[in-house]
Amino acid sequence: MRAKGIFLDLDGTIVDSKEAYLEAARVAFRVVGLEPPEPKAALEIPKRLEQGLLISDIMNGDRQRFLDAYLTTYYSITEAKTKLLPDISATLRYLSGKAKLALITMRHVPKEALIKELDCFGIADYFTHVVTAMDTLKPKPAPEALIKCVDALDVDICDCLIAGDSVNDVRAGKAAGVRTVAVLSGLFHCDELVKESPDLIIPDLTKLPQFIE
Numbered sequence: 001m002r003a004k005g006i007f008l009d010l011d012g013t014i015v016d017s018k019e020a021y022l023e024a025a026r027v028a029f030r031v032v033g034l035e036p037p038e039p040k041a042a043l044e045i046p047k048r049l050e051q052g053l054l055i056s057d058i059m060n061g062d063r064q065r066f067l068d069a070y071l072t073t074y075y076s077i078t079e080a081k082t083k084l085l086p087d088i089s090a091t092l093r094y095l096s097g098k099a100k101l102a103l104i105t106m107r108h109v110p111k112e113a114l115i116k117e118l119d120c121f122g123i124a125d126y127f128t129h130v131v132t133a134m135d136t137l138k139p140k141p142a143p144e145a146l147i148k149c150v151d152a153l154d155v156d157i158c159d160c161l162i163a164g165d166s167v168n169d170v171r172a173g174k175a176a177g178v179r180t181v182a183v184l185s186g187l188f189h190c191d192e193l194v195k196e197s198p199d200l201i202i203p204d205l206t207k208l209p210q211f212i213e
Contacts, residue, residue: 001179001200002213003099005155007146009164010105010114011046012186013205014088015121020074020081021046021187028070032061045070047187050106050168075109079117085185091206092126098212102129102149106139106168128153141171146178161199163208170196181208 011017025042029035036042041058048055049067059066095101105114111130118124129152133139136148150157161179162169165186170193173180182193185204193201202208 001161001211003159003161003179005102005150005153005160006095006099006212007102007104007149007160007162007173007178008205009162009166009169009186010103010107011082012165012188013163013169013183014085014092014103014123015082016085016185017046017078017082018043018187020078023077023081024070024074027073028066029059031069032059032066034059034061043187047166050166071108075107078107079120082117084121084123085204085206087206089121089123091209092123094209095212096126098209100128100153100155101126102131102153103127104131104140104145104149104162104164104172106133108133110134140166141168141175143172143176146172146176150176163205167192167196170198173198181211183208 008014022039022042025045026036037058044058045055109132111132114132115124115130129149131145131148136144138144146162150160157177161181162173163181163183165183165188167188170180170182180198181200182198183202183204184190200211
């Protein structure tokens, strides 16, 4: 693949966020007076929320109170509870030498807070542009964030690709007209991603350089 712009997801693609998701679930279930479910069920929650799906079969209490506690906890602990996936820093260094990188996340946080977190991981300088859910009216799977990145990076949309672990990353890429790469390092399983027909499926982001000219 030739790429002048590469758009990357954050959670599950660059950082391992599972412990943060599990801790957020533990806190939120306690807030609504329920016992937390097994980790497998708890990790279904962020997948469902990202896609706008119901979680009533996992959490049958006060949904709004649960979500307020869940999201507040998650955003407050990401810096402490998330960690870079293996060899990601070297991968980003290589990719940034081949193309301009943009980060697109569905986290509803100020861009400045996210850049601070990236800086703590030592990877902020690899990104030319960062877009969070607060920067768009319609986050992924809508193409708005990707189009903003095309403009910010000053590249042609046909010269771009998006890589992420979520079905929404693939859907957003297809809606924007860029090539799509699904990675298996996050919460979504291979069969879920295969259904979205991405251009490429790889185990994790470290394999992407093999496919970039």
